[in-house]
Amino acid sequence: DGGITQSPKYLFRKEGQNVTLSCEQNLNHDAMYWYRQDPGQGLRLIYYSQIVNDFQKGDIAEGYSVSREKKESFPLTVTSAQKNPTAFYLCASRLNTDTQYFGPGTRLTVL
Amino acid sequence: AQSVTQLGSHVSVSEGALVLLRCNYSSSVPPYLFWYVQYPNQGLQLLLKYTSAATLVKGINGFEAEFKKSETSFHLTKPSAHMSDAAEYFCATSTGANSKLTFGKGITLSVRP
Numbered sequence: 001d002g003g004i005t006q007s008p009k010y011l012f013r014k015e016g017q018n019v020t021l022s023c024e025q026n027l028n029h030d031a032m033y034w035y036r037q038d039p040g041q042g043l044r045l046i047y048y049s050q051i052v053n054d055f056q057k058g059d060i061a062e063g064y065s066v067s068r069e070k071k072e073s074f075p076l077t078v079t080s081a082q083k084n085p086t087a088f089y090l091c092a093s094r095l096n097t098d099t100q101y102f103g104p105g106t107r108l109t110v111l
Numbered sequence: 112a113q114s115v116t117q118l119g120s121h122v123s124v125s126e127g128a129l130v131l132l133r134c135n136y137s138s139s140v141p142p143y144l145f146w147y148v149q150y151p152n153q154g155l156q157l158l159l160k161y162t163s164a165a166t167l168v169k170g171i172n173g174f175e176a177e178f179k180k181s182e183t184s185f186h187l188t189k190p191s192a193h194m195s196d197a198a199e200y201f202c203a204t205s206t207g208a209n210s211k212l213t214f215g216k217g218i219t220l221s222v223r224p
Contacts, residue, residue: 004154033211040120042201042214043155058211090154098143098162098205100212102154 003027004103006091011108013078013085021076021106023091032074033092033100036060043090049074078108086110113138115202117215125223130189132218134176134202137183144185145203145212146176155201161185172196197222 004025013019023032031050035043045058049068063082068074074093078085088107092100114137124130136142143162147155159170166178172195176187185202202215 040216042216045211048211099157099160104154
């Protein structure tokens with residue numbers, strides 16, 4: 001069953017902790033993306049990767065880090081430097097076309 | 112730089128009524144345009160896309176959108192709303208197949224019985 005999976009669905013973090021959100025795809029897509037969604041603000045791009053072992057900052061990369069060691073995986077780490085991390089995080093992927101396909105999302109809450 | 116404007120944050124219609132969700136874009140090059148739908152606590156699902164072929168684009172669930180270059184618009188319509196259409200809708204634009212998406216802020220559609 002092909003698709004994009006994100007885990008966990010819900011994540012709670014204490015202030016000062018780093019957390020890593022998982023994104024996996026078995027669609028053989030080249031490009032992968034991480035977005036942050038806040039109420040009334042749409043989606044904002046955090047990081048993206050066009051190929052393995054390469055990634056670029058998006059519009060709001062501060063306080064986040066990523067890696068792309070495998071084509072299928074693009075984990076996002078929310079570091080303690082991110083001052084307001086509570087949000088809904090969406091991962092997407094794209095083959096060599098114009099359309100991005102989205103995972104189900106992870107809701108991160110800072111306690 | 113590209114931008115997308117979705118006026119208003121909430122639209123409410125009666126079941127069976129016309130749905131019209133507005134989207135205006137700004138782009139220095141011919142744009143690619145997309146409408147996505149998001150149900151609560153879920154990811155985004157592609158409804159339809161315009162990539163410089165036919166200006167009237169038909170999508171899933173009975174939705175369609177028309178690209179009007181003179182008005183820089185790509186409004187989403189559905190002739191008859193169904194309760195299951197209640198969701199948040201996002202318009203997005205890019206400049207080509209390998210470029211980033213720029214999203215509007217989204218519009219929440221409510222459907223009254």
